[in-house]
Amino acid sequence: MLDDIQEDRAQGKYTGRMGTESRLLMALHRQCLCHHCAKFKPNPDGREENCEIANKLYDLCVEYDLVTPVARCPQFVQREG
DSSP states (O other): OHHHHHHTEEEEESSSSEEEEEHHHHHTGGGSGGGGBTTOOOOTTOGGGSOHHHHHHHHHHHHHTOOOOOSOOTTOOBOOO
């Protein structure tokens, strides 16, 4: 699998800036734990309702133009439904 990831690198734009990305990992982005967590409530106008960890991670991603799916979280709560 590591070879697949290394061979899958390409230049691409995510937020308007060019960067190197893995198409395989980008396709898995929605598998991030945040998207399945009851504490994840992204809302630009209501950050106080969202998970503190998700807010900090989002700020880091915006600052450095990153995409960072979460694979481990000590505060994860399974979303119902």
